[in-house]
Structure formats: structure tokens, C-alpha cells
Amino acid sequence: MTIALSIKDLRKVYGNGFEALKGISFDVQQGDFFALLGPNGAGKSTTLGIVSSLVNKTSGQVEIFGFDLEKDKAAAKRSLGVVPQEFNFNMFEKVGDIVRTQAGYYGIPVELAKQRAEFYLKKLGLWDKRDSRAQMLSGGMKRRLMIARALVHEPKLLILDEPTAGVDIELRRSMWAFLQEINEAGTTIILTTHYLEEAESLCRNIAIIDHGSIIHNTSIKSLLQQLSTETFILDVQPDQAESVVIDGYSVRLEDPHTLVVQVNKGQGLNGLFAQLKNQNIEVTSMRNKSNRLEELFVSMVEKNLEKKDA
Amino acid sequence: MSHQELWIAFSTIVRKEIRRFTRIWAQTLLPPAITMTLYFIIFGNLIGSRIGEMGGFNYMEFIVPGLIMMSVITNSYGNVVSSFFSTKFQRNIEELLVSPTPNWVILSGYVLGGVARGLAVGFIVTLLSLFFTKLQIHSFGVTIATVLMTSILFSLGGFINAVFANSFDDISIIPTFILTPLTYLGGVFYSIQLLPEFWQGVSQLNPILYMVNTFRYGILGVSDINVGFAFAVIVLFNVALFLVALKLLNMGKGIRQ
Ligand SMILES: Nc1ncnc2c1ncn2[C@@H]1O[C@H](COP(=O)(O)OP(=O)(O)O)[C@@H](O)[C@H]1O
Ligand SMILES: [Mg+2]
Numbered sequence: 052m053t054i055a056l057s058i059k060d061l062r063k064v065y066g067n068g069f070e071a072l073k074g075i076s077f078d079v080q081q082g083d084f085f086a087l088l089g090p091n092g093a094g095k096s097t098t099l100g101i102v103s104s105l106v107n108k109t110s111g112q113v114e115i116f117g118f119d120l121e122k123d124k125a126a127a128k129r130s131l132g133v134v135p136q137e138f139n140f141n142m143f144e145k146v147g148d149i150v151r152t153q154a155g156y157y158g159i160p161v162e163l164a165k166q167r168a169e170f171y172l173k174k175l176g177l178w179d180k181r182d183s184r185a186q187m188l189s190g191g192m193k194r195r196l197m198i199a200r201a202l203v204h205e206p207k208l209l210i211l212d213e214p215t216a217g218v219d220i221e222l223r224r225s226m227w228a229f230l231q232e233i234n235e236a237g238t239t240i241i242l243t244t245h246y247l248e249e250a251e252s253l254c255r256n257i258a259i260i261d262h263g264s265i266i267h268n269t270s271i272k273s274l275l276q277q278l279s280t281e282t283f284i285l286d287v288q289p290d291q292a293e294s295v296v297i298d299g300y301s302v303r304l305e306d307p308h309t310l311v312v313q314v315n316k317g318q319g320l321n322g323l324f325a326q327l328k329n330q331n332i333e334v335t336s337m338r339n340k341s342n343r344l345e346e347l348f349v350s351m352v353e354k355n356l357e358k359k360d361a
Numbered sequence: 362m363s364h365q366e367l368w369i370a371f372s373t374i375v376r377k378e379i380r381r382f383t384r385i386w387a388q389t390l391l392p393p394a395i396t397m398t399l400y401f402i403i404f405g406n407l408i409g410s411r412i413g414e415m416g417g418f419n420y421m422e423f424i425v426p427g428l429i430m431m432s433v434i435t436n437s438y439g440n441v442v443s444s445f446f447s448t449k450f451q452r453n454i455e456e457l458l459v460s461p462t463p464n465w466v467i468l469s470g471y472v473l474g475g476v477a478r479g480l481a482v483g484f485i486v487t488l489l490s491l492f493f494t495k496l497q498i499h500s501f502g503v504t505i506a507t508v509l510m511t512s513i514l515f516s517l518g519g520f521i522n523a524v525f526a527n528s529f530d531d532i533s534i535i536p537t538f539i540l541t542p543l544t545y546l547g548g549v550f551y552s553i554q555l556l557p558e559f560w561q562g563v564s565q566l567n568p569i570l571y572m573v574n575t576f577r578y579g580i581l582g583v584s585d586i587n588v589g590f591a592f593a594v595i596v597l598f599n600v601a602l603f604l605v606a607l608k609l610l611n612m613g614k615g616i617r618q
Binding site: 065066100103104105106107124125126128129131133135137139140141142143144148152153155156157158159160161200 | 362363365366367369370372373374376377380384447448451452453455456457458459460461462463613617618
């Protein structure tokens with residue numbers, strides 16, 4: 052199988068002496084939808100910055116579709132599309148010019164550049180804005196403009212640094228759908244995020260980075276299997292005055308009509324319901340706590356911290 | 362990148378640069394037209410008529426080549442320094458850094474953008490000067506070659522200034538404290554033969570003197586200095602500045618952490 056991105060022993064020490072990456076390694080397979088997860092300041096943007104030639108590495112190796120970023124610069128760069136974390140276009144330029152100009156930087160002839168710009172601007176719902184200056188766009192539109200710009204040379208690998216940060220929920224969903232569409236059409240995608248829900252619903256494989264080190268690199272599925280407990284939220288009647296005790300389950304009363312129950316893997320729910328019935332507590336509705344990955348993530352980062360303290 | 366792709370990338374940068382200075386023509390093309398017209402009226406007509414001859418020509422004829430050159434210099438420099446600095450400042454330099462466009466093409470593109478503005482302004486000022494004096498060109502080749510080389514030189518200078526600049530203030534320090542004095546002392550308004558011998562010698566260290574004089578030679582056929590030597594100096598400066606600017610770009614100075 053072809054490897055879209057290969058990172059080996061990548062280190063970055065910034066000018067002020069701060070070591071932002073402590074020798075990380077991971078591979079991303081062609082066709083994958085990959086998430087680089089980590090808390091703020093973990094080193095996600097630094098990693099993507101080096102891959103996009105915007106940050107100088109201190110040591111290590113980056114290969115994009117087998118092309119070394121140092122020795123085969125042009126070929127490596129051609130395979131890559133970049134959507135950075137911060138807006139970085141000329142605010143005074145027109146939307147259409149921004150996308151066509153970017154095509155020119157990849158050596159795409161004017162006519163083809165025009166067609167491509169039209170295609171991607173339409174796809175991202177910006178065609179009506181082609182003659183507006185970039186500064187006139189809303190935040191969500193600016194972000195879509197960066198995606199159109201990154202796709203105009205039709206890269207095989209698209210990397211996005213926190214693409215949905217500060218984007219409202221509706222737009223976030225439509226952006227997810229778009230990314231899934233181009234991933235299904237064959238583009239390998241890597242994104243960084245700290246919305247775990249995003250990684251959970253989009254990505255197949257992940258790496259978790261913290262304090263400049265990769266602390267986990269696996270598939271979402273196997274990561275979720277590592278969860279030893281699952282949390283359920285139960286709405287109950289009548290209101291409960293004080294804590295509810297149920298043998299074998301850890302239960303917390305969040306408010307008089309909401310119970311938070313931890314269920315161990317393989318434990319089943321019958322015992323829980325039987326005891327609730329005995330105590331005359333009726334369950335009016337129940338849901339799975341959505342951010343399972345969040346819990347895991349927090350516990351991992353904490354463990355990583357403990358290891359360091361030890 | 363293939364030759365054709367390099368050419369496309371290069372012309373994309375140049376077109377973007379031309380689009381920029383024509384979009385803001387009221388800040389880029391209009392001010393030198395007004396300033397130079399004032400120079401022509403005040404120095405050329407009003408004061409010049411009392412000065413009499415300078416270097417064998419009437420004063421208006423003498424200063425026109427210098428003023429054209431002065432506008433080429435300031436506009437070439439000004440175009441690249443502000444364009445490249447704001448590209449850095451707004452971070453849209455990243456559009457180029459992620460692309461396969463090599464650094465020498467990026468540099469050449471910005472320089473040609475500066476040359477385009479320098480020549481555009483030079484052309485406007487030349488047209489305006491025709492309202493005040495007749496312009497005969499002694500040597501077309503020398504005139505064009507000088508104006509081109511000078512424009513390239515100051516575009517490169519503007520580029521290097523922009524690389525080191527960290528704020529908008531930094532892009533006006535060099536023009537104000539170095540470029541303007543050197544231009545005024547570079548024989549735009551007077552022949553250095555008017556100066557005492559010592560100051561003539563000092564003036565020879567001013568690179569702008571060589572450009573103004575070669576250009577004046579191209580138009581009028583007279584020069585304070587040896588034209589061949591002046592040309593060699595200008596070419597040498599160009600090569601040196603190009604290499605310095607390219608080196609800075611390769612290092613990622615001011616644009617990559
Ligand atoms: N230019 C810089 N100089 C010094 N330190 C930096 C610089 N850029 C980032 N850092 C530091 O490097 C670490 C990683 O930053 P970053 O890669 O932006 O993290 P993330 O994207 O995961 O939030 C942070 O601690 C940040 O403060
Ligand atoms: Mg970041």
C-alpha cells in the first residue's frame with residue numbers, strides 16, 4: 052500500500068529554545084482520513100507547518116507520496132494541499148483571483164486555472180462571491196475559500212489545521228460532508244482538531260500528540276474498544292432527593308431527575324433496570340454520553356502527565 | 362517544474378504585482394505625477410530660468426533626466442518593499458511557500474513587479490515633461506538599459522528591506538534616511554562639477570550618481586563620469602543584491618520559523 056505521508060523522528064526547536072516536537076514518527080496511508088489530535092500547544096500546527104514547508108524542521112524526515120520534502124521538493128509539494136489554521140490570503144484581493152493565482156503558482160495554465168477555480172468555488176458555494184474582495188466574506192466563507200485554494204491543483208493529500216474551529220454547527224456539518232466526499236473520491240485527508248466528535252465521526256485513524264510526543268497512534272475503532280466503561284445518562288421520575296445507590300454500578304445524581312451511570316464493559320444493563328424498578332424509579336429516557344473519546348483523551352493526557360511527573 | 366510551469370508561476374506573480382499597484386493607482390501612480398509636475402514648474406520653469414545653463418543645457422533640460430530617474434528609483438523600491446512586506450504581514454507569502462515555485466522565480470517575479478511600476482511611473486513623468494521641454498534622445502540603447510538596470514537594482518533593494526522589516530515603520534526608514542538623501546545628492550539637480558574637488562570625490566561613492574549620469578548621457582549625451590565604468594558598477598550591484606536577496610529567501614529569513 053502507498054504511504055501518503057511518512058514522518059520520521061521529526062524534531063523542532065523554535066528560535067527561543069522551546070522544543071515543540073521531540074522526535075515524532077507516524078505514517079498515513081493513501082486514502083486514509085486521519086486525525087492528529089491533541090490539546091492546545093501540543094505541536095499539531097508545528098507538525099503540519101513543517102509538512103507544508105512553512106516551518107523549518109530541526110531534524111528528521113518528511114516524505115509525501117514517497118517524495119522527500121528536502122530532496123524532491125517540487126514533487127512533494129505538488130502532491131500536497133494546505134489549509135492553514137489562520138486566514139492567510141490577501142484580504143484586498145478578489146476571491147476568484149486568489150484561487151486562480153494559487154493555480155498559477157503550481158504552473159497550471161491560465162485557461163485550466165480558470166476552469167478549476169470555477170469548479171471549486173462552485174463546489175464550496177463561493178462562485179457568487181468570485182468578484183468580492185476576500186475581506187468581505189464571512190468567517191465560514193473565508194475558511195471555504197482556503198479549502199478551494201488548497202484544492203485547485205488537485206493534490207492527492209489534503210491537510211487541514213483545525214478547519215472547523217470557530218465555525219458554526221451547520222457549516223461544520225456541511226464541511227464534514229464535503230471532506231468525506233472528496234475522501235471517498237480518493238483524496239487522502241489529514242486534519243488536526245481538538246473537537247473529538249469531529250475525529251470520531253470523520254476519521255479512520257488517529258495519532259494523539261501531547262507536549263511534542265506521539266502518545267497514541269491507532270484506529271478510532273480500537274481506541275474506542277479500549278474504553279473500559281461506558282457512561283449513560285438517565286432521566287428519571289420522580290425527582291430524587293438524595294443519592295441513589297445501585298449495587299455493581301457507580302451512580303451519580305447530577306440533578307434530582309438525572310442519573311449518570313457508569314457501566315463496565317460486558318456488564319449489561321438488566322441489573323441496573325431491575326434495581327431501579329425495585330426502588331420505584333422510572334426511567335423516562337436514556338442516552339449514551341456522546342463524547343466518549345473525550346474521556347479517553349483526557350485520561351490519556353493525564354496519564355502522560357503522571358508519567359512525566361514520576 | 363518544467364520551463365513552461367516556471368514561466369506560468371513567474372507571470373502569475375508579475376500579473377498579481379501589476380494588479381496590486383494599478384488597483385491602488387491613487388497611492389502609486391498619481392502622487393509621483395503630481396510631485397514631478399511641481400518640480401518641473403518650480404525648479405524647471407520658475408527657478409530654472411534664473412539659473413541659466415547647467416552642463417551646457419538649460420536647467421529644465423538638465424533636470425528632466427534626473428527627475429525621471431528619481432521617480433523610477435523611488436517607485437521601484439517603494440513597490441517591492443511595500444508589496445513584499447504586506448505579503449509577509451498578511452501571511453499570504455505562505456501561498457507561495459507551499460507551492461513548488463522556486464525561490465529565484467519568486468524573487469524575479471517581485472522584482473519585475475517593481476520594474477513594471479518604476480517604468481510605468483517613469484513613462485508618466487516623461488510624458489509630463491514633454492509639456493515643459495523638448496526631449497531628444499541621444500542614445501536609445503543606453504537610456505533604456507540604464508533605466509532597466511536601475512529599476513531592477515532598487516527593486517532588489519526594496520525586497521531586502523522588506524525581508525528585514527518587522528513593522529510598517531521599518532519600510533520607510535531606508536527610503537527616508539538613505540534613499541532620498543542619496544538621490545538628492547546624486548546629481549539630479551546639479552552637475553557635480555559645481556562642487557569643490559573633495560566633495561566631487563565623495564559624490565563618486567554615491568551609486569545613484571552613476572545611474573543618474575548614465576541616464577542623462579543616454580538622453581543628452583553628457584555625463585559627469587565615465588559611462589562604461591558607471592554601467593559596470595550598476596551591473597555589479599545588481600548581481601550582488603540578487604544573490605543576497607536569494608540567499609535570504611532560501612534561509613527563510615523573516616518568513617519561516
Ligand atoms: N514561533 C514560535 N516560537 C516559539 N514557540 C512556539 C512558536 N510557535 C509555536 N510555539 C510553541 O510550540 C508549541 C506547539 O505549538 P503548536 O504547534 O502551534 O501547537 P498546537 O497546534 O497543537 O496547538 C506551543 O507550546 C507553542 O507555544
Ligand atoms: Mg494549532
